[in-house]
Every structure is written in structure tokens, then in C-alpha cells.
Amino acid sequence: YKITILPGDGIGQEVTREGKKVLEKIAAKFGHTFEFDEATIGHAAIEATGNPLPDESLAKMKASDAILFGAVGHPKYDNDPTAKVRPEQGLLRMRKELGLYANLRPIKLFDELLEASSIKPEVLRGSDILFFRELTGDVYFGERGRKDNGDTAYDTMIYSRYEVERIAHKAFKAAMTRKKKVMSVDKSNVLESSRLWKEVVNEVAKQYPEVTLEHQFIDAAAMLLIKNPKAFDVVLTGNLFGDILTDEASQIAGSMGMLASASVGDTVGLYEPIHGSAHDITGKGVANPLASILSAALLLDISFGMKEEADTVIKAVEQTLKAGFRTRDIADANTPAANILNTETMG
């Protein structure tokens, strides 16, 4: 199996290193051969080549069986709204070129972290959500630009029937293996693209008569997610609303540093933490590597069909948490200082 390691920017570099170590350990333990290759993207790639997604990187990814990705982004561009070349362009082009239209974001709370969240434990206990975020359409990929000498700026939120259909099928199929419930999130009381979204989801639902379909507006969903996360099971959203809701949902798992994601579609699968490049903590060794390690578990499971191997990784994460080890983001008053990990000094 060929795996492309794509660290990207900021803590992406740090956490992907840990994710790779875990893949190496699994290969040794189970007698697999994983061939690793590294590629650049984002700010790192702009610095090296001027291009946020060099052709060479894309070629490597296309030639591999799975990709373990970190994050992209850099404050330099964030502080310059007029920059023409940006790290995120590399990410978006990669998603599009690799046909990664379905972004799966499981929100699972480890028992040990029940107290790490700002939400009450009794509200959280038992939460288990699987987001299907559409990843290659919506306002991320519609036409955008300026008018009136630059004084007016626009972006186009856009969806076509086939784009909604294929992600909806993925969500309903997953629902059949879970609680047979799908919540579709849109803003169809205002947006035409949401009305198409809802129409198509309703049609697809007919092919899954056992699944109960519920619709929520994005504003109500953002509220309900915090009020009663247990009411959520499979959630089906567009690209923008999914971006917002899944970041918000990270509080259900205690920290953004815990959440893995899988992006799948036409060809090779890509696995990445949902957190970003977090330059404020880069280089300090305090980044939580678990999102990348759990992304490696998703990679083993989804791209290679290695269930036992994936479970081994998840169990190891559980045991580490049970043993009381924490990174800063999930530490609490009861965590002894000696148990607060520093990935730089850990080796």
C-alpha cells in the first residue's frame, strides 16, 4: 500500500508525524507493508514553488492508495485580504481534482473526556454523530469576483442535482447501518440552492423507506446541536453549513484536537484532522496528535478495509486517555502536570 503523507502547514507538520508513526507501528504489528511518500501543499508549497498545490504533489497523491493530510493556512495571508495566491486554494483544488466530494466527520466522545467539554456531561453522554459534509460544491467552488472598481464582491453558492444525490446516498447508506435517521440541514426558507438540496434529498430518501428523514434550518441546527446533541445521528449538509456545524460540534468531543475526518469520492481517500494549522501553538509541541492518529485509523478502516487494525488504534487512544495522559487542550484540573504530553520532547 502506498500512502502519501501531506503535512501542510503549522501544526499539520507536527500531528501528521505522529499519525505516520502509528501507521508504521500498525504495519510492523500486523505484517503489512506501507510505502510512504511525502508531498507539499499550502503555505509550505507556496514558499517552495509559488504554487499552493504543485503538480508533483497532485501526481504523488493520484498514484497512492491513501493520503494522510495535516492542515493548510498561514497568518500572513489571513492578515492580507488582497493576497492573490493563498494556501487554501491548494486545499480546495486538491479536493476538486481528487473528486473528494464526501467529507465524513464522526463526532465521538471518549468517556474519559466527558468533563473536558464546556457542555454539561449529562447533555453530552451518549452523543455519537456522523456528519456527511459535501466537499466539492457550494460557495467554495462557485464563481467569485469583484465589481464596481473592487467596491462590490460576490461569491456564488451553487449546487447541481447530481452533487446532492451522490452525497445523500452516502448519508442514507450510513444511516442504514446506524439508527436509520438522517437530519438534512439547509436554509431553504431563503436560499434557492437549499431548496434544490431539499428537493433532491427528499427524492433520494424514497429509496430508503426505513430511514426517517428530518430537515432543519442551519440556524436552528446550530442551536439544537448544543442544546441536545443526542438528537443528532447522521447529519447531511452542504459544504459551507457543514464546515460551520462540524467545527461547532467539536465541543461535543471535548476539543477540536480530537476530531478526525475522511474525504472520499471517486478515487483515493484522504484523511485529516478537522482542526486547522493553528499557528498560535505551532512549534511548541502542545498540539493534540489524536485527531491525526484517529484519521490514520479511519484510513486503515475505509481505504484499506483493515477493521482490526483501525480498532487497535482506537483502543490505544482510549488506553492512553484512561492512563490519564492529556495534551493541554483536553487536560483538566485533575491532570497531574507530569501527564501533560509534549510531543516535541516525547520522541
Next chain:
Amino acid sequence: YKITILPGDGIGQEVTREGKKVLEKIAAKFGHTFEFDEATIGHAAIEATGNPLPDESLAKMKASDAILFGAVGHPKYDNDPTAKVRPEQGLLRMRKELGLYANLRPIKLFDELLEASSIKPEVLRGSDILFFRELTGDVYFGERGRKDNGDTAYDTMIYSRYEVERIAHKAFKAAMTRKKKVMSVDKSNVLESSRLWKEVVNEVAKQYPEVTLEHQFIDAAAMLLIKNPKAFDVVLTGNLFGDILTDEASQIAGSMGMLASASVGDTVGLYEPIHGSAHDITGKGVANPLASILSAALLLDISFGMKEEADTVIKAVEQTLKAGFRTRDIADANTPAANILNTETMG
């Protein structure tokens, strides 16, 4: 003073009745003369005239000094993504025609409700946020439609410099009377309209050198709001991101049923709960009237400059909560059944 009462749909009818009663009480107590007139909007107006915002309603509003509004919406349209005439069109046209470009949404937690939220009391204590949501631009008002025989649908997210400037000034001015902090929320790592937003906010900020400006991406903001609400003070957002964030923020105040809002701009001010028409609980007398009553307080304060009168309303709300009275949405295990209010039977 002329006040238009605009109940709209669903529980809008029920809560606005209570808001009006409070205005009448204040008039009597302080010796003011408020002249009330009622107008229709939304589903109620469609049923009566076929038009979600009849000209007559708009004329009444324009001729008044302030408007107390309920909510619009009806499941009939929500379940029919192809409906051409919709209640929300009335709301959007009203906002545009009245030039209500600034929607102020204060998120204030009454001490008595510290336990009513799904968020931990120690995380909430001391939270006090004022949202400035832009209300007459963005994807709510850009061109929308269908292409490819209806198989593709689009909406246009669009902002012009002057639209960002005027709402930004309102937010910075408010910040000067508070903690001198503004958080501007956008998605400028992807969206051109957000990049313009950020550019203009940075420019306006130069005129308020005492105010500290922070930028957050909408996904990060949706997460931080739950993780650490106390880090928020004045928040400046576009129309769509503001819609999502303020509904989410309702959990900070314990319930959506507690949150009032003021929409102001060129002419007459409009005051409304941030909750919707909530047809699931309509007619049961269980709707929380406090959002409408607190909207009446905002009306007295902002449109009529009646600070003492507004404070009297807020104190009355506090006392009612202190006395242990609750509607269902904010009741907890300690609320005796006799203290759970039913506005239908209360008189």
C-alpha cells in the same frame, strides 16, 4: 408615539400580545400615550391577501415610530421547496424597504437562568455579548435562480463597501461604550465577499484606535462561542453568519425564548424575538413571551430613548424569574409545576 404591532405567524401572535400588554402597562405607569395599530405579514398575510407583505402593512409601518414584530413562517412552505410565494419573502422585503440594515442581538444571561443552559454555569457566568448582524445584504438579497432545466440552483453572496462600512461603524461605536473590543467574523480564507468585508472592517477600525479588533473565521467562531463565550463582547457579522451564530448563542442565555433583537437603520426601528414561528408549540400557551417583552424594552430604549421605562421592564422580568416563574423552555427540575406559566390561561 405610534407603534405598529406586527404579530405574523405561529407563536408570533401569542408572544406579541404579551409584549403589547407590557407597553400598555408602561404607558399607564409613566403617563405616555402609545397609539397601537396592527398589520399583517407572512403566512397570515398570504392567506388574507396572497401577498406576504401587503402594501397596506408597509404603509402602516412607515407611518409609525416603532414596530413590535413577532415571527413569520409556516410548515406548509417548509415542506414544499417549490412554493413560489413564501412567508419569509415578506420579512426580507420589509427589512429592505425599511432600510433595517443593522440587527442588534444582545445575549444576556439572567443570573436566575444560569442552570437552564446545556453549557456549564462556570463557562457561562459573566457572558454578555452584543451581536451586530448586517441585515439587508449578503446571500439573502443577491440574485438567485435555476439553470440547466432546474437541475442547478444558485444564490449570490454579495457585499458592497458602503454596506459593510455602515454596520461596522455601528459596532465600533457600541464597542466604545462597552469593553472596546470588536470581533469581526468572516470566511475570508475562501470567500471574496468576506475578503472585502475584512478589508473594510480594517479600514473603519482605524477611526476607532482605542478599540481592539479581532478577526475570526465563522467555523472557528461557532466553536469558540461554545468553548468560551466570555471571550466575546461586540461581534460584527454578515447576514448569513450572523443568523447562524446568534441562534447558536441563544444557548448562552438558556433558551431562544429569552432573546430580543432590534433592527435599525435609516428610519423606523423594528423589535422582535430572535426565535421563529415555532408551529410545533403554537396554540398551546407554552411559548416564552420574554423575548417579545424584552424586545418591547429595546423598543422603549432605542426608538423612544426611554431608559427608565426600559429598565422597569427588565427589572420586572428579573423579578418574575426570581419569584420562580418559568415557561417550559427555561423550567428545570426545581421549578414547581404551579410555577410553570401558561400564557393562554394567564390572562
